[in-house]
Amino acid sequence: MDWLAALENSALGELIRRSAMLYAALQVGHLLAMAALVGAGLVLDVRLLGLTRMPLAQLLRFTDPLLQTAATVALVTGIAMFSSEATTMAANPAFKVKIVLLGMLVGNALGFQFGARRSLASWADAVIPPLAARVAGIIAIIGWISTVTAARLIAFL
Numbered sequence: 051m052d053w054l055a056a057l058e059n060s061a062l063g064e065l066i067r068r069s070a071m072l073y074a075a076l077q078v079g080h081l082l083a084m085a086a087l088v089g090a091g092l093v094l095d096v097r098l099l100g101l102t103r104m105p106l107a108q109l110l111r112f113t114d115p116l117l118q119t120a121a122t123v124a125l126v127t128g129i130a131m132f133s134s135e136a137t138t139m140a141a142n143p144a145f146k147v148k149i150v151l152l153g154m155l156v157g158n159a160l161g162f163q164f165g166a167r168r169s170l171a172s173w174a175d176a177v178i179p180p181l182a183a184r185v186a187g188i189i190a191i192i193g194w195i196s197t198v199t200a201a202r203l204i205a206f207l
Contacts, residue, residue: 054136066134073134076127083123084201088194090116098162098179098187106174144203151197158193162186 057063066073090113096102097109132139139145166173166182173180179187 051137051140054140057133058136060133062130063133063136066130073131076131080124080127080131083120083127084198086116086120087124088198090120091190091194095187095190098183098190100176100178100184103177106170106179139204142204142207144200144207148197148200148204151193151200155190155193155197158186158189 066076094109094113094117097104097106162183166180166186169180173183178184
């Protein structure tokens with residue numbers, strides 16, 4: 051694919067490929083962002099499953115900005131690292147699985163935002179959240195475990 055080669059041969063791709071320190075810094079930033087994203091998401095998902103009683107509105111005030119920031123950092127660092135070896139990554143089966151899973155997770159998050167979260171005021175203090183919220187929570191937990199697994203396998207395939 052021409053656009054992958056163009057991205058890889060871009061100034062950004064070249065810069066990252068030539069600087070081990072820059073690539074390492076991007077990796078650290080990506081891993082820290084992913085840890086924050088998965089960690090904060092897991093706390094929220096456990097609440098959506100009804101396994102904890104923390105007031106949901108209070109939890110969302112903490113998790114929303116953290117999730118948004120972590121997702122942004124993960125996306126920027128991920129794209130930057132991808133640019134340094136776009137053709138190799140695009141051919142890696144584990145990377146392909148990771149991208150599909152990330153798409154599913156984005157869809158799940160949007161479904162929650164525009165679905166169950168719209169009626170949050172009516173169920174925020176419920177011991178057992180509505181089915182749509184619980185489904186979003188379990189999909190996210192399984193999705194993130196699968197995504198992290200796929201991401202780890204990239205180096206071995």
